[in-house]
Amino acid sequence: MNILITGASKGIGFATAKMLAEKGHQVVGLARTKPNNFPGAFHTIDLGCETARVTLFNELATEHKFDGLLNNVGLVNPAPIEDITLEHFDACIDINLRCSLQAAQAVVPHMKDQGQGRIVFTSSMVVAGVPFRTSYAASKSGMVSFTRSWALELATHGITVNSVAPGPVETELFNTNNPQGSESRARYIEGIPMQRVGLPEEIAAANCYFLVGQSGFTTGQTLFVDGGYMTGKSAL
Numbered sequence: 358m359n360i361l362i363t364g365a366s367k368g369i370g371f372a373t374a375k376m377l378a379e380k381g382h383q384v385v386g387l388a389r390t391k392p393n394n395f396p397g398a399f400h401t402i403d404l405g406c407e408t409a410r411v412t413l414f415n416e417l418a419t420e421h422k423f424d425g426l427l428n429n430v431g432l433v434n435p436a437p438i439e440d441i442t443l444e445h446f447d448a449c450i451d452i453n454l455r456c457s458l459q460a461a462q463a464v465v466p467h468m469k470d471q472g473q474g475r476i477v478f479t480s481s482m483v484v485a486g487v488p489f490r491t492s493y494a495a496s497k498s499g500m501v502s503f504t505r506s507w508a509l510e511l512a513t514h515g516i517t518v519n520s521v522a523p524g525p526v527e528t529e530l531f532n533t534n535n536p537q538g539s540e541s542r543a544r545y546i547e548g549i550p551m552q553r554v555g556l557p558e559e560i561a562a563a564n565c566y567f568l569v570g571q572s573g574f575t576t577g578q579t580l581f582v583d584g585g586y587m588t589g590k591s592a593l
């Protein structure tokens with residue numbers, strides 16, 4: 358299978374690319390910086406640039422005829438309500454949602470032609486509500502909504518659409534927004550029944566299940582890979 362991954366140079370995207378390649382799949386990765394050891398084709402691009410990304414998505418979709426898409430690039434822009442600028446809000450919606458829509462618009466025609474395809478979003482546990490994540494959580498909730506609508510729209514074309522919603526994961530993105538010793542990091546871990554953050558490989562495994570695994574009858578779902586966060590706290 359041939360899979361396109363946005364935000365593939367590190368963290369969850371990179372771990373997923375590596376796992377897919379180890380399973381014998383072809384991967385095309387996108388990000389601003391090319392890692393030394395990417396296990397597939399790689400294109401450097403700022404996905405915040407709308408015209409550049411549409412051009413590249415369309416070129417790549419023609420060239421590679423993708424079987425799968427992982428919409429993984431993400432921007433957080435944390436802030437209390439009073440400090441959110443519309444510019445920062447728009448940037449979150451742009452890179453997390455509009456970019457995902459445009460990537461899907463590039464790959465869906467071929468998926469429809471071949472009567473099969475897999476689309477996966479990297480959503481987040483913040484859809485449950487997390488302080489200071491207004492813009493990010495709105496965009497990640499939008500991904501869950503895209504997942505459900507597209508699953509219905511594409512079901513008869515053999516295309517599945519699912520989301521993986523991680524809890525806190527040990528990546529640069531999480532560590533930058535929640536540094537060691539910060540109040541937000543402590544709050545995240547305190548809320549996780551397993552009392553730890555996840556590993557990128559633990560999210561990659563769920564992505565692989567939806568992208569290339571035996572998940573063909575599963576669509577419109579959001580799988581929380583979050584150390585039990587969405588299950589809630591034990592009463593004991």
Ligand SMILES: NC(=O)c1ccc[n+]([C@@H]2O[C@H](COP(=O)([O-])OP(=O)(O)OC[C@H]3O[C@@H](n4cnc5c(N)ncnc54)[C@H](OP(=O)(O)O)[C@@H]3O)[C@@H](O)[C@H]2O)c1
Pocket residue numbers: 363364365366367368369370387388389390391402403404405429430431432452479480481482522523524525526527528529530531
């Ligand atoms: N880590 C967590 O705790 C967590 C929890 C829930 C959901 N998520 C979601 O998981 C996804 C991946 O995050 P991660 O934790 O793996 O973060 P990460 O390690 O920082 O990786 C983010 C990836 O996105 C790329 N990227 C960021 N901005 C970009 C831009 N403007 N243009 C192109 N590429 C860009 C980065 O590469 P370059 O910097 O080289 O461009 C990198 O490859 C995100 O959607 C995030 O919201 C993460």
